[in-house]
Amino acid sequence: MLDEGTVNQTTQRYYSARSLFVTNMLSDAHSRVFSREAQDFLAALCDRFAERVSILMAQRVKYQDVIDTGIKPDFRQDTEYLRQSDWRIQGSVEDSLKDLQEITAAPKRHIITSALQTGSILFVADFEDSMTPVWERVLDGQLNLHDAIHSESYWSARQNNDALDVATGPTLFQCRVRGLHMTEKHVLWNGCAMPAALFDFAVYFYNNHRQLLENQCSPHFCLPKLQSYEEACWWSDVFHFTEQLFGLGNGTIKATVLVETLPAAFQMEEILFALKEHAVGLKFDIHDYIFSYIKTLKNHRDSVLPDGQAISLEAPFVNACCTLLAAICDKRGALAFTEPAGSYRPQQSEYFQSLESVGRDQKTRASTEQLLCPCSGPRTEQGMRQLIAVAIKHIEACLSDNGCKSQDESQAATVFTEMARVSIWQWIQHKQRLDNGSLITKALFRDYLSQEINIVRKQVGAVRFDQGRYCEAAYWFSEQVTSDQLSDFLSLNSYESLP
Template sequence: MTPATATPMRTRTGPIPTQTHEPSIEIAGRFGPRYDEVLTPEAVAFLTELHHRFGARRHDRLADRMRRRFEIGNGHDPQFRDDTRHIREDAEWKVAGAGPGLEDRRVEITGPTDPKMTINALNSGAKVWLADQEDATSPTWKNVIEGQLSLRDAIRGELSFTSPEGKLYEVTATETPTIVMRPRGWHLPEQHIRFTDRTGRRMAASGSLVDFGLYFFHNAEQLIANGRGPYFYIAKLESSEEAKLWDDVFTFSEQYVGIPHGTIRATVLIETLPAAFEMEEILFELRDHIAGLNAGRWDYIFSIIKNYRGRGARFVLPDRSEVTMTVPFMRAYTELLVKTCHKRGAFAIGGMSAFIPNRRDPEVTERAFEKVAADKKREAGDGFDGTWVAHPDLIPVARAEFDAVLGDRPNQLDRQRPEVEVAAADLIDVHIGRPITTAGVHGNVSVAIRYIEAWLRGLGAVAIDNLMEDAATAEISRSQVWQWIHQDRTTEDGTPITRESIEALVAQVLAEADRREGDRFDDAADIFREVALGQDFPAFLTLPAYAKYLVETD
């Protein structure tokens, strides 16, 4: 281990509080090649200041999440807030909107930040690259820091990569996508960085503040010089209070490095049920810093299951494949998102279809193109200003559907959707009327275990059965299994879904797995049992998996 600490310099006014310690950060993770270029004393001092100012508020917001989840579980359905009605009814305010390089977002590509994937994204021809340190990245210490190095080099035009087979990867595109970086959500810790507060209490750092802080500190000025800016996708928000916390982080950070207020632009993923009831309030709290909202469909489905998992049979969803964007609660959520965004001058960005092409299988590729084209045609027709894809070959497919609607216009912010009326009940209308199938149960167990196994090996975005799976889709898979068991569900042929029947499927998946030296299938199965078969329901599968298997120790 190579420890590094830093204590920030501050100017105080008024009485000096009694204290025993200056806030400080300690780097507990191992230092690899060039890690000192990311973990500089100046950057560590900035991380220290972020944690000193905002760490306690983060914990308060996480406590709020637990209370809200408890209330929903005990029969109190979410509602549009009365105490913020004045925000929704004030027609005058607008958000900052697009920053330089974000005016046209019709196709965005998502992916992790390792060097090869960074180069592929920059060469892809997309308008925007979501540089994902969140659900598409397994948060190993190596991935966290080396992802920052990839981004640093890419922003300075210095990135290249040679594969173990000797293939050279370089950025060759004359016009590269605008980078929008996604830090981890508020719930995730960074155990390889330890923060000590004024009382001497030592705790894990915030994954959000680490990812945001290192990227912003090292790259904000260079991004501005490049004609773009420090832009962020913000994940897993559940309330406008959480949005206000991010806004305060942004304002302080701009002041810290001396750039104008409002330079940062955020796009917030609406991917939790509580956030769907506070879209306008989230935009309002971030109004000086926000460019738009994104319909994070997979985490949104997971959030529905998580919040209603114990509320009875009418809240049980069928096979994951049947929960499409046209079922009632998903339709209501996306239509409300577009209307809300355009009312306030914000971009509405669509979600990602999981289908991906297979260059070795033309039939699979043709089916992926058809499914993605239909999905993007619906989004463009509904008023979205852009969309996500997870594979470069899908960019022309998605672009064609948005070009057909947008033409030469960069967006369709002028489309207000006055005909859309969404009530609170519409957002929780989860009745689909389709069965749970034996194949659906097996698929959930298989996908969850295979994804977790790859995640434990450091892979966050994984092609499984010609679908692109990330942490969100694994969460759907395991949470459905948990709910089906606890709600005494049966498959359409009358087979009860029990812990015993799922254990048999776990054994089958392990027997069918492509086992090889160094695989993590046994560990993955243990995590799956904990998060899908236990009496308790962990809020995120990544929390126990990270704590048990990804934290480096002496």
């Protein structure tokens, strides 16, 4: 049980006998969703699963070290029996998911309200790329989801298909937790920042599963940045433990896995098998996938890519992953999804509709060479400058706690900044040239950066520029691009500067 801790009418802070410590005071509103009982559940999860995350992250480092020596990714030999076995995911897939438009956005109250009024949708509450993980904002997001899911008028509208003036409308909720690589520094487990994925899962599940199940909806999660079969097994164990703890049937919890890393492309069947009791489907995200392709193959000169604008779904390595994903999902009874290209946009799934016949052809299997085959295209001065400008605006928005949203929302997603960072870094490292003949060097990058920061100043105005953190954002980006070692995620560094 949890100790009493400090409690008064305005703030609450709890201390757990299981070595769970909340570093910040909680408001009364936040205590509704991060209650003593929710913390007790979180402590139980940490006790069983937190240490395994460190092992999984160490396995990622070991895998990348091998790739950096010149070895290319490939299908695993030790799991070939799973790919050759005859199995399908268990439990029924919610057919309604096939017909819903998807909106992926930060779980802000006004966004949820607008989303629920648009009609039949799948609202993906994104705690990862669509918001800056400031402590108060994370808790606000959980509170907003709780209030929407527990709204009687919302469920009445679902049953009657009514259009109301409040946050209502027939929809399904999905919680996109943060990746396993991220931590929640405001909650310590045994003195260390705990896995952010566990925090997001525990708080959302504890507060909402009963209400969802009472209304014939599953607690549904979206799992980002997975790279391996072992990581999927970890999530399966978390789900099974939770279902047993709360007396729920096997497979009550549902999950959609984002295929957005190159290592995961070679283990999609293994990932589905590990989550076969809970999996709904696989979802492909082209922008995160391009970022992962560059980052994973950063030392491979034969895998350098052109401008991101020149990479489409028809690019060989992208097309091969989509084709393989569609075939696997059809074979294993799962759904195949595309990830919306931007935040807060309805999903466009025409590409996977065009792949329907491909997915039904069991002989259609992308090879290792196809999954790794890069695409050709230009590297332009305009494209490089655009990458720099996008990065400055986005990083500034995050540092200023604007929820990972620049004023130009089409360029707001975190992944675009990551693509810019790894692309320019790789061009510099491998001595690539722009189509105008200029050699891409650290000096050229710094020259463009200096010019672009002045252009941004003119665009936003002197007052907004001076009040903002644009110079700090430019410094952050420059440090990342000109470093001799490429860091895994920009968010891991910027997170430490957030309150």
